[in-house]
Amino acid sequence: MDTVLDLQSPRARKARYALALGKKQFKWLLWGVAGASLVLGLGMLFVRSPAGYVILIPAALCATVGLWFRGDLQKLRPNTSPLLASPPNRVDDILVQTVLGRLRGSNLSAYDVWEAASKTNTRYFFENRYMIHPTFYDQFISKDPGSAASVWKQAEELRQQAQAEEYTEAMIIVALMRSVPDVDQLLRRIQLSLADIEEGVAWAAHLQAKRELARAKQRFGGLARDWAYGYTPLLRYLGHNISEEIQTHGFFQDTTVHGKIVEQMIGGLSSGGSTVTLVGDIGVGKTTSVYAFAERLLEDKSLPKKILYNQVVAMDATALISQATRPGELEQMVNRVLNEAYRAKNIILFFDDAYAFFTNGTGQTDISTVLQPALESGGVRLIFAVTPREWQNLASAKASIASRLQPVQVQPPNEKETIHILRDQVIFIEHRRKALFTYQALREAYKLGSRYDDSQVMPGAALNVLSGAVSLAPDGYVTADIVRSSIEASVGVKLKSVDSDESQTLLNLEDELHKHVINQKRAVNVIANALRRSRSGVGSQDRPVGTFLFLGPTGVGKTELSKALALTYFGDKDALIRVDMNQFVEPQDVARLITPMIGDQLGFLGQVRKRPFSVILLDEIEKAHPNVVNVLLQVLDEGVMRDTDNKPVSFKDAIIIATSNAGADEIRRMIEAGEDIVANESKLVDIIINRQIFAPEFINRFDEVVVFRPLTEEELVQVVDIIVAGINKTMDVQKVQVVLSEPAKKWLVHKGYDSRLGARPMRRMAQRYVENILAKRLLERSAGSGSTIQLDVPDFEQIDGQE
Amino acid sequence: MLGWWYSAGWQWLISRFIGNLRAVGEIFSVGILLKTWFAPWKQIQSPSSFQNFLRNAVDNLISRFIGATVRTGMLFAAFFLTVITIVLGIIAVVVWPIVPLLVVALPFLAVTKAGL
Numbered sequence: 001m002d003t004v005l006d007l008q009s010p011r012a013r014k015a016r017y018a019l020a021l022g023k024k025q026f027k028w029l030l031w032g033v034a035g036a037s038l039v040l041g042l043g044m045l046f047v048r049s050p051a052g053y054v055i056l057i058p059a060a061l062c063a064t065v066g067l068w069f070r071g072d073l074q075k076l077r078p079n080t081s082p083l084l085a086s087p088p089n090r091v092d093d094i095l096v097q098t099v100l101g102r103l104r105g106s107n108l109s110a111y112d113v114w115e116a117a118s119k120t121n122t123r124y125f126f127e128n129r130y131m132i133h134p135t136f137y138d139q140f141i142s143k144d145p146g147s148a149a150s151v152w153k154q155a156e157e158l159r160q161q162a163q164a165e166e167y168t169e170a171m172i173i174v175a176l177m178r179s180v181p182d183v184d185q186l187l188r189r190i191q192l193s194l195a196d197i198e199e200g201v202a203w204a205a206h207l208q209a210k211r212e213l214a215r216a217k218q219r220f221g222g223l224a225r226d227w228a229y230g231y232t233p234l235l236r237y238l239g240h241n242i243s244e245e246i247q248t249h250g251f252f253q254d255t256t257v258h259g260k261i262v263e264q265m266i267g268g269l270s271s272g273g274s275t276v277t278l279v280g281d282i283g284v285g286k287t288t289s290v291y292a293f294a295e296r297l298l299e300d301k302s303l304p305k306k307i308l309y310n311q312v313v314a315m316d317a318t319a320l321i322s323q324a325t326r327p328g329e330l331e332q333m334v335n336r337v338l339n340e341a342y343r344a345k346n347i348i349l350f351f352d353d354a355y356a357f358f359t360n361g362t363g364q365t366d367i368s369t370v371l372q373p374a375l376e377s378g379g380v381r382l383i384f385a386v387t388p389r390e391w392q393n394l395a396s397a398k399a400s401i402a403s404r405l406q407p408v409q410v411q412p413p414n415e416k417e418t419i420h421i422l423r424d425q426v427i428f429i430e431h432r433r434k435a436l437f438t439y440q441a442l443r444e445a446y447k448l449g450s451r452y453d454d455s456q457v458m459p460g461a462a463l464n465v466l467s468g469a470v471s472l473a474p475d476g477y478v479t480a481d482i483v484r485s486s487i488e489a490s491v492g493v494k495l496k497s498v499d500s501d502e503s504q505t506l507l508n509l510e511d512e513l514h515k516h517v518i519n520q521k522r523a524v525n526v527i528a529n530a531l532r533r534s535r536s537g538v539g540s541q542d543r544p545v546g547t548f549l550f551l552g553p554t555g556v557g558k559t560e561l562s563k564a565l566a567l568t569y570f571g572d573k574d575a576l577i578r579v580d581m582n583q584f585v586e587p588q589d590v591a592r593l594i595t596p597m598i599g600d601q602l603g604f605l606g607q608v609r610k611r612p613f614s615v616i617l618l619d620e621i622e623k624a625h626p627n628v629v630n631v632l633l634q635v636l637d638e639g640v641m642r643d644t645d646n647k648p649v650s651f652k653d654a655i656i657i658a659t660s661n662a663g664a665d666e667i668r669r670m671i672e673a674g675e676d677i678v679a680n681e682s683k684l685v686d687i688i689i690n691r692q693i694f695a696p697e698f699i700n701r702f703d704e705v706v707v708f709r710p711l712t713e714e715e716l717v718q719v720v721d722i723i724v725a726g727i728n729k730t731m732d733v734q735k736v737q738v739v740l741s742e743p744a745k746k747w748l749v750h751k752g753y754d755s756r757l758g759a760r761p762m763r764r765m766a767q768r769y770v771e772n773i774l775a776k777r778l779l780e781r782s783a784g785s786g787s788t789i790q791l792d793v794p795d796f797e798q799i800d801g802q803e
Numbered sequence: 804m805l806g807w808w809y810s811a812g813w814q815w816l817i818s819r820f821i822g823n824l825r826a827v828g829e830i831f832s833v834g835i836l837l838k839t840w841f842a843p844w845k846q847i848q849s850p851s852s853f854q855n856f857l858r859n860a861v862d863n864l865i866s867r868f869i870g871a872t873v874r875t876g877m878l879f880a881a882f883f884l885t886v887i888t889i890v891l892g893i894i895a896v897v898v899w900p901i902v903p904l905l906v907v908a909l910p911f912l913a914v915t916k917a918g919l
Contacts, residue, residue, distance in 0.1 A: 053913035060905035064804070067902070071815040072807045222832025224877055227870065228839040230846030343846055 003149040005091040007103055011079060012092045015101030018073035021065065034062035078166040091152045094159070094166040108148035110179050111141045113172065122169035125204050129439050130197060131190055131479065132177075140180040147179070154178040158201055170204035191440055191480065200439070203423055210427075213250075220247050220298040221309045230344035232313070234336055238320065239313040242294045242350065257417045261289040262296055264408045265383070269348065270304040273406055274378035277354070279391045280410030283460020285421070286385040289410060290314070290350050293383075297348075312348045312383070313341070317356040321365050331370045338370075342379045354384035358394055358401065368401050375404040389645070412457040418446050421459040426466060435470045440480035442466070448487045448495070454609070454647050493613040493653045494535065506532050509569065516564030517557045518718045518759075522678060523550060523706040527565060530655065530703065544639045547656045549621070549699065551684065552708030553664035555758025562617045562657050570614060577607045577654075578617045581624040590627050596643045605641060605649045613653045621658040622693050629698055636701035658702070662693040667707060668756075677709045711758055716749040717742075719759045723766045727774070735785040738774055741792045748796070769796045808903055816899055820892035827888055831881035836874045844870035 006012065020026065037059035044052030079093035092100055102116035114137045117123060126132045142150075154175035155167045162171070174197055177183055184194050220243075235241075261278070268276040278286040294312035297303065315337065324330035334357075341347040351357065360366045374380050384405055386394065395402040413421060422442045430436055442462070449461035456464065469478050469486035484495040494502075505512070509528035510521075517524060530546030533539035550558040559578075566576035584593055592598065596606035608616065618624075618632070635641045639652035663684050670677055670684075677684070685705055689696050699705060711719065720740070728737050740748075748769060752761035773795055777783040828834070843866035849859040901908075 050913045050916035053909045053916065057906055057909045060902060060909060064808070064903045064906070068804045068807060068812075071812055072804075217826070219826070219829045222829050222835065224832040224836045224839075224874065227845065227874070228835075228842045345846060 003091060003152040005095075005103070005108065005148070005152070007092065007106075009090065009092045011076060011097075012100055012103075014073055014076055015097040017101075018069070018076065018097055019101040021069045021073060030062045030066055034059045034066070037062070080165055091167070096166055096168050096172070098169060099167075099172050107145045109143050109145055110147040110151050110176060111137075111143040113148050113151050114141050114176050117169060117172045117176065120169045122173060122204055125170070125207075126173055126197075126200060128436055128477075129203070130192060130200060131438055131440065132197075136186070137176065140183075140186065141176055142179065150179045151175045158198070161198075162201055162205070164205070168201070168205060168208075170201045174198055174201055196439060196443075199419075203439075206423065207427075210424075218247075218250070218299075225309050226311075226346065229346035230340070232340050232344050232347060234340050235313050235344075235347065238323070238333070238337060239315045239349075241311055241313050242291055243298060243311040243313075246291065246295050246298060257413055257421055258285060258289045258292045261408060261410055262293045265289070265293045266296070266303065266307065268406050268408065269381050269383075270307050272378075274380065275375060275382045275384070275405050277384040277386060277391070277405040277407045278410050279386055279388055279407045281387055281412065281457040283456025283458065283464070284410050284412050285459060286410050287314075287352060288421075290383060290385070307348070307381075310346050310348050310381070312350055314350045314352060317351055317353045321356060324365070330365050331367050334367055334370050338374045338380050341381075342374075348381040348383060350383040350385070352385045355386045355390035355394065358398060368398060372401060372404075375401065413459060415446055418459045418462055419443065422446070422462055422466070425459070425463055429463075429467060429470065433467075433470045433476065435473060435476035435478055437466060437478045438480065441469065441478045441483050444480040444483040445469070448483060451650055451652065452487055452491045452493070452612070454649065491613070492611055502535070505569065506535060512568040513561065513564050516567070516722065517561045518711060518715045518722070520557050520561065520706075520708050523548075523557075523561055523708060526704045526706055527561065527655065531569060542639065542652065543637070544635070544651045545653065545655045546704075547636045547702045548658070549702040549705045550657060550659045550708055551661075551663055551688070551705060552667060553661060553710055553756065553758055555760035556708040556710055557759065558657075558659040558708055559617065559619065560759075562615050562659075565655065566615045575611065575614045576617055577604070577611065577614050578619060579604055580619050581621050581628070582619075584624045584628040587625050587627045589625060590631055591644065593628055593631060594641065594643050596645075596649075605643045608641075608651060608654065609649050612650055614655075616651065616654050616656045618656065618658040620660065622660045622662045626695075629694075633698065633701060660693075662691075663688050663707075668710060671710060677707050681705065681707050713746075713749050713753060716753065716759055716762060717745045719762050720745045720748055720766065723763055724770065727766065727770060731774070734778070736774070736778065736783055737788045738770060739788055739790050740770070741790070744792050744796065747793045751796075769799055772799065805903060809900065813899070816895060820888075820895065823888050823892070824885065827881060827884045831877055831884070833878065833881050836878050836881070839870070840874050840878075841867050841871050843867050844873065 021030075037055055037057070041052045041054075041056035041059060044055055046052075076097040098120045099113070099116045102119055103112065105112065118134065118137070123134070127134065151172070152167075152175075155171050158171040158174060159167055164171070167175075177187075177197055178194065180186065187193060187197065265276050265278075278289060280286050290312060297307055297310050297312065301308065320333060321330060324333060337349070341349050357365065357367050357371065374382070391402075391407060394405075419442055422437075422445065426437045426442065445462040445465040446458065449463075449465040450458060453461035453464055455461075465483060465487065466478065468490060469483045470476065472486050472489070473479075473482045481496065487493065488495050506528075509531060510524050513524045513528065526548060527546065530539070530548075534545040539545065550561070552558055562578075563573060563576055567573050570576075583589070593604055595603045596609060597603055602610060608614070621629070624632075631641065635651050636656065639654075640648045640650055642648055666684055666687055667677060670680055684707055685699060688694055689699060724738060724740055731737065748762070748765045752765035754761055770791060773791060774783075774789060777789060783789050843863060847866045849855070849862040
């Protein structure tokens with residue numbers, strides 16, 4: 001392609017005329033002048049005045065110009081012949097008229113091209129959908145004379161990629177961006193790549209095609225189409241005519257994704273068969289496939305006569321069941337529906353959630369005996385929709401019926417296909433909710449929908465996320481950030497970039513944790529590092545935030561650290577999901593572990609699903625049965641566990657902490673021998689593996705194995721401080737404070753010290769001595785609001801004496 | 804403008820004329836009407852049985868008669884509209900080359916008629 005542009009060529013001139021004549025004001029002027037001239041001229045001729053001929057001249061002129069505009073100028077065809085085989089020589093031959101007509105001057109710069117393109121609607125498409133502000137072009141596009149040549153070169157590449165006839169407005173805008181040096185780096189700032197922008201060419205063309213389709217007069221068979229087919233009053237009352245809906249409101253979905261499914265449906269229903277069963281998970285697009293199928297029946301005149309113009313009527317199984325008030329009424333109703341469809345001859349019945357008709361249960365009634373004759377005779381064409389699990393149940397419980405239901409598998413689309421579907425579907429949400437979605441929002445909805453919405457698969461999950469996000473966008477403009485906020489609000493995870501408050505919390509996390517946990521620096525450090533990695537986006541997004549195995553004797557702060565983490569970073573102590581693994585000692589306990597609901601209570605997976613952003617504490621992991629431990633391996637590796645319904649539960653936003661007393665004796669022995677525990681951590685792990693307490697593959701799956709060393713008596717004094725601080729916090733309501741003297745603290749530590757139990761007895765000591773004294777004094781009214789109670793060793797000894 | 808008017812303009816005019824004719828055929832579904840001219844009206848027919856053979860035959864005949872009557876009426880309407888479309892199309896084709904010329908011809912007509 002030559003990059004020569006001739007703005008004096010006939011096509012360029014026509015493009016300029018088209019712009020001038022296409023203006024609304026000009027059109028009104030043309031109509032006004034023509035109308036007035038015609039009325040006045042004919043009126044004068046009627047009264048035999050020859051001046052009427054002169055007055056009619058403007059009408060003739062306006063008619064000529066108006067028809068020229070409509071027939072030639074309004075849509076200038078590119079000068080290509082043959083189109084793609086022999087590229088044209090000049091830019092003006094194939095440049096879209098809306099840009100061509102606005103170009104002026106010679107030796108154009110890229111910026112001149114932008115000035116012309118910026119007056120087209122497509123500029124707003126990129127501005128709104130991709131958040132590319134006009135200042136981007138102002139700042140980065142070359143103003144050098146002659147630099148337009150590079151734009152034409154880029155546009156030609158895009159044209160060839162898209163196999164298009166002309167340089168569209170979108171191609172020109174993307175070509176302008178491609179002409180900017182280091183554009184990839186610039187786009188990265190708004191979380192885009194050049195490939196994303198290039199997608200915009202196809203998206204804009206797709207929207208344009210849809211607009212044209214919506215404008216085109218669609219005819220679906222004409223007035224007499226249904227005269228040879230029967231009346232369907234009951235179906236009108238109980239069902240929903242999808243074909244009629246498409247005729248009235250249009251559908252215009254991108255059926256390329258569902259194209260294969262539709263082909264299979266057409267094949268299944270036109271070549272002898274009478275039943276098709278769409279098998280796919282919730283949200284996969286079974287209903288959309290039926291809509292695409294119904295649309296095809298109305299539009300594709302090449303289809304077999306047997307199904308051309310057939311009406312697809314959706315029957316809601318649950319609604320039908322709820323309509324039946326007495327026994328046997330549902331069977332009668334379905335029988336009448338089937339008879340009506342059979343007699344009408346042009347009806348295809350679609351049963352969504354069809355499994356409700358094949359089994360008994362809440363909201364379900366087994367009417368397979370009624371459906372079976374219809375299935376066997378093949379007199380009525382039926383489409384069923386079920387989930388894969390329901391299909392499996394049906395195939396095993398009612399093999400004879402399942403053999404008549406020709407299954408068509410509907411698989412979830414991949415990311416690219418999902419984005420294509422979303423592009424089409426969001427138009428409807430935007431129209432309904434007065435909103436606008438950016439490309440980045442669609443991509444984020446896919447990413448977060450697949451991670452956090454386990455109630456349905458793609459594209460349903462992403463659409464769900466987008467619908468939810470609209471309410472959080474005050475002006476209806478839904479960006480990726482809004483989508484993240486929406487998920488944060490609904491799921492309780494942290495997705496948005498770290499703000500200054502949070503970054504301070506993260507940077508000072510060790511200090512915060514040390515307010516609750518004495519010493520254990522390494523444990524505190526690895527936890528804080530894991531959170532910093534995760535929130536800064538450095539850590540893997542496909543695994544849990546961190547997985548740790550805490551080893552050490554009782555009362556050294558393993559559980560306390562988990563609680564402290566839940567409180568300081570995750571916001572409240574309920575963010576700790578604690579599982580006592582000593583309740584999972586039998587092989588059959590695996591089932592209990594993966595059951596989301598146990599009776600009315602949330603099971604372990606139910607709790608994680610409800611609160612994915614949490615600290616999960618697997619206490620005393622060494623006591624769990626090996627089968628239970630095996631189930632946990634996948635969680636540590638991939639951050640996903642499947643529940644009893646085979647639905648995934650994500651652990652990717654959780655910190656998993658397993659604690660164990662395994663090797664406690666060895667730790668104590670090492671301490672007594674004066675060995676450095678941290679330096680001998682691997683030695684301890686080897687001992688645990690050799691004693692077959694844990695398999696190596698289990699230990700290896702943790703990010704860190706941290707050994708907690710027993711606390712010294714001095715450190716236990718600090719524990720007493722923390723406990724007393726807790727008591728004071730409780731007493732704050734009554735404005736009473738308690739203060740322990742240093743000897744009193746040491747006395748408590750000495751009294752309760754047990755090297756095997758660590759800090760655990762300290763709470764009991766505080767309760768027995770501090771809380772009891774406090775309670776007595778409050779009741780005796782020897783202490784009241786505003787008082788500070790000083791406690792010393794004699795106070796404690798007095799208690800001992802009394803006992 | 805005149806170059807287009809007397810070359811590609813003709814094609815445009817004729818394609819619109821053909822489009823209008825096709826639209827009339829599609830709106831009235833002439834093809835379907837002809838294929839189902841004598842089909843029973845809205846599938847209203849009695850189920851065939853030996854005992855009520857005569858009654859059923861009469862019922863079906865009535866249904867087909869109603870269908871044929873309505874469809875014939877519709878075919879007439881389609882025919883009428885097609886004729887109008889063709890006539891208007893012919894007028895348009897005839898007038899088409901004259902329209903630009905009117906701008907020049909009308910002053911002459913005025914002068915001639917005024918007898919100047």
